[in-house]
Amino acid sequence: MGDSDKFSKLNEQFGFIRPGSVVLCAGGSPGFVSFASEAASKIFCIDMVKKSYDDPKVRFTEGNILKDSILKVTGGSRPDLFVNELGLRFVTSIQAAERVVQVMGDNGRVLMFVKSSPDPDDVLVNMMEGIGLRDIRLAMVGGEKFIYGVKQA
Numbered sequence: 001m002g003d004s005d006k007f008s009k010l011n012e013q014f015g016f017i018r019p020g021s022v023v024l025c026a027g028g029s030p031g032f033v034s035f036a037s038e039a040a041s042k043i044f045c046i047d048m049v050k051k052s053y054d055d056p057k058v059r060f061t062e063g064n065i066l067k068d069s070i071l072k073v074t075g076g077s078r079p080d081l082f083v084n085e086l087g088l089r090f091v092t093s094i095q096a097a098e099r100v101v102q103v104m105g106d107n108g109r110v111l112m113f114v115k116s117s118p119d120p121d122d123v124l125v126n127m128m129e130g131i132g133l134r135d136i137r138l139a140m141v142g143g144e145k146f147i148y149g150v151k152q153a
Contacts, residue, residue: 003031006142011035013139014148016109022077026065026096027085033058036083044074047086065096070103078105087115090124098131106153114138114145 011017021040025032028045033053036043043058045051050062061073065084071077082100084093093112101108110133117124124147125136133149140146 003029004035005031006144007032007035009141010111010139010146010148013141014109014111014137016081016083016111016148018080021080022074023081023083024070024074024079024100025083025085027083027087028053028058028060029085032083032085040081042074042077044077044079046073066092066099070100078103079108080105081109081111084110084112087113090114090117090119090127094127094131097128097133101131101133101151104151106151108151109148110151111146111148114147 017036017039019039023036023040023043025043025045028047028051033043037055037057040057045058046061046063046065048064051060053060079100082097084096097110097112121138128136128147128149132152134152136149138147
C-alpha cells in the first residue's frame with residue numbers, strides 16, 4: 001500500500017485533513033504531501049534530510065522538529081494539523097507533538113505513526129491526553145499503527 005493510499009484510508013477513519021488546512025508534517029513523505037495538497041491550503045514540512053517538492057503550497061525546512069521554532073518553520077502560521085511520520089520512539093514523538101500543540105488553535109489535530117512501542121495502547125492514549133489531546137483513536141493501516149487526537153478547547 002502506497003503512502004497516499006494509506007493516508008486516504010486514515011482520513012476516511014479520522015477526517016484529519018480538511019479543506020483549507022494548514023499542515024505541519026515531520027518527515028514530509030512525497031505520498032503524504034501529494035495526498036494533503038489536494039485539500040490543504042499550506043503544507044510545511046520539516047526533516048533533517050533535504051527534500052524538494054514541485055508544489056507551490058509546500059514549504060520545506062531542513063531542521064529538527066524537537067529544536068526548531070514551530071512558528072518559524074510555518075512562517076508564523078498556526079498549524080491546524082500536525083502529522084508525524086518520522087517513526088521516532090513514541091516518547092520522542094509525544095515531545096514533538098507537545099511543542100506543536102502549544103501553538104495550535106483549539107481543535108487542532110495530531111496524527112502520528114507509532115513505529116514500535118512496548119507500551120500498551122492505553123498508555124499511548126494517556127500520553128496523548130497528557131499533552132492536551134482528546135478523542136484519541138488508534139488505527140492499523142497497511143500493517144502500521146497510527147494514533148490520532150484533537151486539541152482540547
